[in-house]
Amino acid sequence: MxxxxxxxxxxxxxxxxxxPTGRKLVSEIEQICDLRTDDFGRPISGDGLLWRAFEILPQSDGKRWNPNGLARVATKVRQNMGLAPSIDNFLDSRRGQEGWSEVGKLAIARSILDAERSSELWFDFxxxxxxxxxxxxxxxxxxxxxxxxxxxxxxxxxxxxxxxxxxxxxxxxxxxxxxxxxxxxxxxxxxxxxxxxxxxxxxxxxxxYGGLGEVSCHKSRYFGRNDDAQYLVEAASKIKTFTEGVHxxxxxxxxxxxxxxxxxxxxxxxxxxxxxxxxxxxxxxxxxxxxxxxxxxxxxxxxxxxxxxxxxxxxxxxxxxxxxxxxxxxxxxxxxxxxxxxxxxxxxx
The missing domain is CATH 3.40.50 (Rossmann fold)
Structure with a gap:
């Protein structure tokens, strides 16, 4: 050849x-974003890794996001996934609004890392x-x-x-x-x-539209790495929405x-x-x-x-x-x- x-x-x-593709991917993101807190703002349900990622996610000015505020955004994402053509389309409709892009990209990265981990290509290094x-x-x-x-x-x-x-x-x-x-x-x-x-x-x-980061034989531990909040944050930062990808x-x-x-x-x-x-x-x-x-x-x-x-x-x-x-x-x-x-x-x- x-x-x-x-x-x-x-x-x-x-x-x-x-x-996952299509509706299956949307369904997975809905589950990942099903974050709930008690009356005191403490997590009581949802994806634990996403909660931890919210706690360490930096803003552009170096400050930390309010995890409860991001959880509320995640709830809105979950509620509207059934109406959106895709997660990318929904994020684009909220372009410029604080926290939306960050939450959406973390959810996408979480879903894909899980899929990598479940695929035949993953192995326990x-x-x-x-x-x-x-x-x-x-x-x-x-x-x-x-x-x-x-x-x-x-x-x-x-x-x-x-x-x-x-x-x-x-x-x-x-x-x-x-x-x-x-x-x-x-x-x-x-x-x-x-x-x-x-x-x-x-x-x-x-x-x-970007990827989750480099993989190689030397870095095989990164493929399907779905148990590390810091890596989740790093992987999500490399994702682009379709609007960002054009640039x-x-x-x-x-x-x-x-x-x-x-x-x-x-x-x-x-x-x-x-x-x-x-x-x-x-x-x-x-x-x-x-x-x-x-x-x-x-x-x-x-x-x-x-x-x-x-x-x-x-x-x-x-x-x-x-x-x-x-x-x-x-x-x-x-x-x-x-x-x-x-x-x-x-x-x-």
């Missing part, structure tokens, strides 16, 4: 690793250094892609193949980074230091370069929200050159898919009339269906 390929990854791709057991993994797109990248390749050829892939993710989780660090370590029997250096050189990932010009510019430069563009588990498509669109007066475009459209209506096609065709590709190949399958099946195409560098589009 030497043809430059850019993957645009949405929540549906992480769902193959049992990460205190008891083993062998990493996760890939033998019990469910079928998923990263395993399918890894099989392509290692077919008939030694470590050096694998590195070339990996470097031909770029990953633009709208997810806060670290599934991509954790998978490649641990799978490379296991498959090639490398040390933590060797894997970290290999991934630092050849693995390219951009988180459009991260360096990461967005890099993502656009990867789209412009690729021969194959693949959307995986992506919901094609117009806002997210336009964030990655070409700069004014520019357009992306024609390449092969593949994508999953599992669960999408014909109307929504047509809107996505129109935006891509006219705003990304200048009205170029060519096929945008969307398939109503999951991310893993799409990679499997196109495995020979992805593995052969000499094919012409």
């Amino acid at each position: 030497q043809r430059k390929t850019t993957f645009i990854v949405g929540a549906g791709a992480s769902a193959e690793f049992k990460f 205190r008891h083993t250094n062998d990493g996760p057991s890939f033998a019990r993994f469910p079928e998923n797109w990263l395993t399918e892609l890894f099989r392509i990248l290692v077919t008939r390749k030694d470590k050096e050829d694998f590195c070339i193949a990996l470097a031909s892939c770029r990953f633009i993710t709208f997810n806060y989780d670290r599934v991509i980074e954790q998978f490649f660090h641990q799978s490379i370590k296991s498959y090639f029997d490398l040390s933590d230091m060797e894997v970290d250096e290999l991934c630092r050189t050849h693995l390219s990932v951009v988180h459009v 991260d010009s360096e990461q967005i510019a890099l993502a656009k370069d990867w789209i412009r430069d690729c021969k194959t563009l693949i959307f995986l588990g992506f919901s094609f929200l117009p806002l997210n498509i336009r964030i990655l669109g070409p700069n004014k007066g520019d357009r992306y050159s024609k390449g092969r475009v593949l994508g999953t459209s599992f669960g999408m209506s014909a109307d929504n898919l047509q809107i996505a096609r129109n935006i891509l065709r006219h705003e990304w590709y200048g009205g170029a009339d060519y096929d945008l190949e969307f398939h109503e399958v999951g991310a893993g099946e799409l990679i499997w269906r196109h495995s020979m195409f992805l593995s052969e560098a000499d094919l012409r589009n």
Whole structure:
């Protein structure tokens, strides 16, 4: 696999690793934010880690927040999640109001860290250094892609193949980074230091809206670390709402370069929200050159898919009339269906 390929990854791709999406994520945030106090302001219910995070969360001026005040905000978040399209949309509606962004990001980080901890990619580094057991993994797109990248390749050829892939993710989780660090370590029997250096050189990932922080073999304890209030605060601080993400010009510019430069563009588990498509669109007066475009459209209506096609065709590709190949399958099946195409560098589009 030497043809430059850019993957645009949405929540549906992480769902193959049992990460919550849609209403399930909203339900989890509702539970996390169910914080209640007695008549004296003492916590009597809710997520204990979130309470502790409120107690140590610093404000921009270095002062501490009032934990009870943040708990009241959390209650409002819980009460309105059923009405909001997403937690990001709700936080954006309260933009500029004190405490809302902080509470929302802590709740998001708490939910994702729990999901990381529950996924097959997590392992207890205190008891083993062998990493996760890939033998019990469910079928998923990263395993399918890894099989392509290692077919008939030694470590050096694998590195070339990996470097031909770029990953633009709208997810806060670290599934991509954790998978490649641990799978490379296991498959090639490398040390933590060797894997970290290999991934630092050849693995390219951009988180459009930020992530929870770096993971590596050396820092494997951070993936799914859901028992440390200080780490929760640090992880939440790296999350951006969609409004904030637009202003991260360096990461967005890099993502656009990867789209412009690729021969194959693949959307995986992506919901094609117009806002997210336009964030990655070409700069004014520019357009992306024609390449092969593949994508999953599992669960999408014909109307929504047509809107996505129109935006891509006219705003990304200048009205170029060519096929945008969307398939109503999951991310893993799409990679499997196109495995020979992805593995052969000499094919012409």
